[in-house]
Amino acid sequence: MPRLDTFDIKLTTGDTPLQGPLKFIINGFPLEFENVSGGTGAGETFEATGAPGSFPHSLLVHGPEEGDWEVKEFSVTYHPAGEEPYSIRFGAVTVDSASDLNIWSDRPLPVMNV
Amino acid sequence: MPSWFSKVFKGGAAAPKPIEKKAPAPVARARPTAPKPPEENEKPKRTVVHAPILPDESLSASEGGDKIRIKARIEPDQQSCVILVDRPVLDGFSVWIPTAESKADSPLAEKLFEVDGVTSVLVHNFTITVNRSPLVKGDWESMIKDLGGRIREHLESEATVVSDSFLADLPNSEIIEAKLDTVIKTEINPGIAAHSGAISLSRVEGNTVYIEMMGGCQGCAASDITLRQGIHQAFREAVPQIGAILDTTDHTAGTNPYFTELPVGM
Numbered sequence: 001m002p003r004l005d006t007f008d009i010k011l012t013t014g015d016t017p018l019q020g021p022l023k024f025i026i027n028g029f030p031l032e033f034e035n036v037s038g039g040t041g042a043g044e045t046f047e048a049t050g051a052p053g054s055f056p057h058s059l060l061v062h063g064p065e066e067g068d069w070e071v072k073e074f075s076v077t078y079h080p081a082g083e084e085p086y087s088i089r090f091g092a093v094t095v096d097s098a099s100d101l102n103i104w105s106d107r108p109l110p111v112m113n114v
Numbered sequence: 115m116p117s118w119f120s121k122v123f124k125g126g127a128a129a130p131k132p133i134e135k136k137a138p139a140p141v142a143r144a145r146p147t148a149p150k151p152p153e154e155n156e157k158p159k160r161t162v163v164h165a166p167i168l169p170d171e172s173l174s175a176s177e178g179g180d181k182i183r184i185k186a187r188i189e190p191d192q193q194s195c196v197i198l199v200d201r202p203v204l205d206g207f208s209v210w211i212p213t214a215e216s217k218a219d220s221p222l223a224e225k226l227f228e229v230d231g232v233t234s235v236l237v238h239n240f241t242i243t244v245n246r247s248p249l250v251k252g253d254w255e256s257m258i259k260d261l262g263g264r265i266r267e268h269l270e271s272e273a274t275v276v277s278d279s280f281l282a283d284l285p286n287s288e289i290i291e292a293k294l295d296t297v298i299k300t301e302i303n304p305g306i307a308a309h310s311g312a313i314s315l316s317r318v319e320g321n322t323v324y325i326e327m328m329g330g331c332q333g334c335a336a337s338d339i340t341l342r343q344g345i346h347q348a349f350r351e352a353v354p355q356i357g358a359i360l361d362t363t364d365h366t367a368g369t370n371p372y373f374t375e376l377p378v379g380m
Contacts, residue, residue, distance in 0.1 A: 060162060071165065093165035102164045112255070114184040114197065114262030 001106075002080035004059070006051045009033075009103060011061075014070030014092065017041045025060040025100060026052040040069070059104035063095040070094050076103050083107075182266050186258045195254055197242045197261060199269070207284065207320030208238035208357025209276050210350070219280040221273055225264045229257060237275060238322060238358040283355060287318040290353050294323065297352045302345060309334075313345065321356045323349065327363040 018040040023030045033048035040046050063069060077087040088105040095101045183200040211223040212234050223235040231250035236243040244261055294315055303312050316324040325345065341361055349359055
């Protein structure tokens with residue numbers, strides 16, 4: 001597993017918004033996003049960069065303190081140290097007040113056409 | 115000029131001082147403790163939710179026409195390759211051909227065993243997993259092209275994937291379930307109990323087996339080895355006709371993966 005220098009996230013909220021600023025958690029440590037634009041209101045798109053500079057055993061977005069949060073879709077572009085960046089697209093999910101959202105995925109194995 | 119190493123360790127300028135031996139400090143036991151009952155005002159543990167990963171659009175783009183589309187992915191161990199076909203190869207059951215000697219069970223596998231280095235074939239739903247001998251060196255590319263060509267040719271000819279005799283000998287899922295349940299209770303779980311692990315049979319569909327790993331096995335880095343070298347072997351000895359054996363465990367889920375705390379009662 002390479003060190004993850006930075007990652008870019010683009011996340012669209014569904015009908016149920018998230019109140020408050022979005023934070024990410026790397027290996028249990030909460031950190032602030034950088035270069036934030038947009039928001040997590042209903043139908044809004046949030047874009048930001050995270051700079052963990054560490055080996056991600058877990059990478060999460062902090063879920064809501066109260067109520068649910070409907071995530072319509074999101075994509076993450078990971079920038080591992082010394083390697084080419086790669087992107088993963090995630091589908092819809094609902095995060096409740098007792099949960100955090102996983103935003104980590106290993107680099108997919110290469111697939112070839114036969 | 116002597117190096118710092120020879121000065122220090124071979125009677126140079128400064129002889130090392132003898133190290134004063136101290137009684138060893140008591141070592142804290144690393145054994146995890148059973149979870150405490152939640153106290154008042156204690157924040158409940160947060161769980162992790164996983165969103166589904168969407169397919170890469172560039173790979174799923176249709177090329178048009180009736181040509182069978184085939185993609186291949188080499189597994190990290192470099193010994194097996196998963197070949198994905200755009201239509202079901204086998205529906206409702208799966209077939210595991212462990213050696214070239216048993217290739218008569220599957221006319222498709224028979225063609226794949228003609229490729230040098232193929233050691234086993236698993237056909238399940240849309241996928242064909244081919245293992246090759248560790249003695250085969252070099253990249254997979256030419257081998258995959260050969261295998262893909264044979265699969266396409268076989269499917270286009272509408273020839274059968276498994277033999278009639280294989281289908282006739284296939285036990286029903288209730289019998290498979292009962293036999294595997296016995297193996298789990300009498301062989302597998304007693305064996306992995308030393309690691310506080312356990313497995314359970316989730317379901318059997320046709321002859322495809324779904325299992326779940328629990329306790330010390332959930333999230334364990336060695337769970338794949340346990341599955342391939344222990345569970346597969348025990349299951350296939352008990353019921354040789356079973357096909358794919360799939361682990362349905364979410365190894366990152368829950369509040370206690372990687373075994374940070376002993377489950378209650380252990």
